[in-house]
Amino acid sequence: MERWWFPAMLVVALMLPAAAKGLARHYKFSVVMKNTTKLCASKPIVTVNGKFPGPTLYAREDDTVLVQVVNHVSYNVTIHWHGVRQLRTCWSDGPAYITQCPIRPGQSYVYNFTLTGQRGTLLWHAHITWLRSTLHGAIVILPKRGVPYPFPKPSKEKIIILGEWWKADTELVISQSVQSGLPPNISDAHTINGHPGPFPSCSSQGYTLHVESGKTYLLRIVNAAVNDELFFKIAGHNLTVVEVDASYTKPFSIDTIFIAPGQTTNVLLAAHQSGGTYLMAISPFMDTIVGVDNLTATGIMQYSGTHVSTATVRASIPAINATSVEFSFINSLQSLNSKRYPANVPLAIDHSLLFTMSVGVNPCSTCVNGSKLVAALNNVSFVMPSTDILEAHYHKIRGVYTDNFPGNPPMTFNYTGTPPSNMQTMNGTRVYKLAYNSTVQIVLQGTSIIAPENHPTHLHGFNFFAVGKGLGNYDPNKDPKNFNLVDPVERNTIGVPTGGWTAIRFRADNPGVWFLHCHLEVHTTWGLKMVFIVEDGDGPSESLLPPPSDLPKC
Structure with missing residues (x-):
């Protein structure tokens, strides 16, 4: 068992033999209330295993995954494995009242599915009411053993999860909206790996991505936000896009990526500077009159050996209505369409x-x-x-x-x-x-x-x-x-x-x-x-x- 695959998980010992094509991976998700410490407003939130964002699920292509979800909170809960195809295992897909009844307080359910023919970055999240505001995490599906990435092998991999944060209980926010018939309150901040960065009445300095000069990093970027489409960029560094939604793309370089809720994007980041700290930022996109949380969340990318007093290199943030930036990213996306990873587009339509x-x-x-x-x-x-x-x-x-x-x-x-x-x-x-x-x-x-x-x-x-x-x-x-x-x-x-x-x-x-x-x-x-x-x-x-x-x- 490769224990390095489970860095932040509560793992149940493997009891089953290896599956026909891959291993059986067992996880336990305990849904519990947890007081926050890094979000500038102490309140209990719903979490998996006490973590926000939740733990990352690691597996390989063709592995069978079993996740026991135990509900210790007063809300009904389901978990959706967003982007997992669930071939013939629709019972494990997760949307409440669509493929299952909710897991009630005090009850549990084992999600059982095989990652057939899939590799890359996906996400999991609650799929009932607005619990996914805090109940979410990444899924990393590594290629089969011995199969390389179709791009240069990175030195290291990092997970970047983007989200939204409300000072209020989001279940109360949506309940009040449904009762009044009016739009719900917008979020109070955006987050990078659970850190909001500077915003009014908050002293948090945000998330820090530590890098070493001369190394290349694969950033697995997940948008777990509830309602906001987001731009993501790092000052002074271009990003090479190699995958979206666990599907390989023709690589292209760009300085700003666009990512909607539920989407994932893998990029290669070349740490080409000799040192310093560089602004990392996410900001919302909305090119119409609809109101959204307009606060930019920031963190920093810091090279090893950089003095803490070093001035951070800033970056220009796209305007909230920067449709041209959105289109520039979307129009650059193409399937890899290689011999190993063909684009089997249906031509005749029923x-x-x-x-x-x-x-x-x-x-x-x-x-x-x-x-x-x-x-x-x-x-x-x-x-x-x-x-x-x-x-x-x-x-x-x-x-x-x-x-x-x-x-x-x-x-x-x-x-x-x-x-x-x-x-x-x-x-x-x-x-x-x-x-x-x-x-x-x-x-x-x-x-x-x-x-x-x-x-x-x-x-x-x-x-x-x-x-x-x-x-x-x-x-x-x-x-x-x-x-x-x-x-x-x-x-x-x-x-x-x-x-x-x-x-x-x-x-x-x-x-x-x-x-x-x-x-x-x-x-x-x-x-x-x-x-x-x-x-x-x-x-x-x-x-x-x-x-x-x-x-x-x-």
């Missing part, structure tokens, strides 16, 4: 779908203004069921959901122009069914209802290829002619540009119940989400496994 993404207003007699903000895909605000959809699907239980989610907008209008006068949405627990191994194209179309906004969208259970994007309304006759079907970037979370659209493609080769939702938690809360059900294929290898015996009950 399901061509158009999903409009919007924020609207519905009546609410108990809310402050007699109305409440909602969000919708194809004008359907998703209603969470009282039992999980996966069990209903597997056991053929009626009345939990309907299979009539519209594949196209029920009403056409100028999506990015003048919005319609009626902004009310329909409510429902609707799913869209896909045959096993069918191919799917989804055009995610932003709208101008209430306000146009960038929507980082996450698909559970699959990677997809981002084959096209544009501003304005998608044109099905002209825009596909410009699609990249050769080496488009492969992701699990993609941004839909403000006032524009994004087209993605994937093959539905994973049976189960799979969530699609905006990864801005406020929009997920308001209903900007839907569910795909992928039917079983032929035989056991193409069929969902039976539910585990310890699956939580609603």
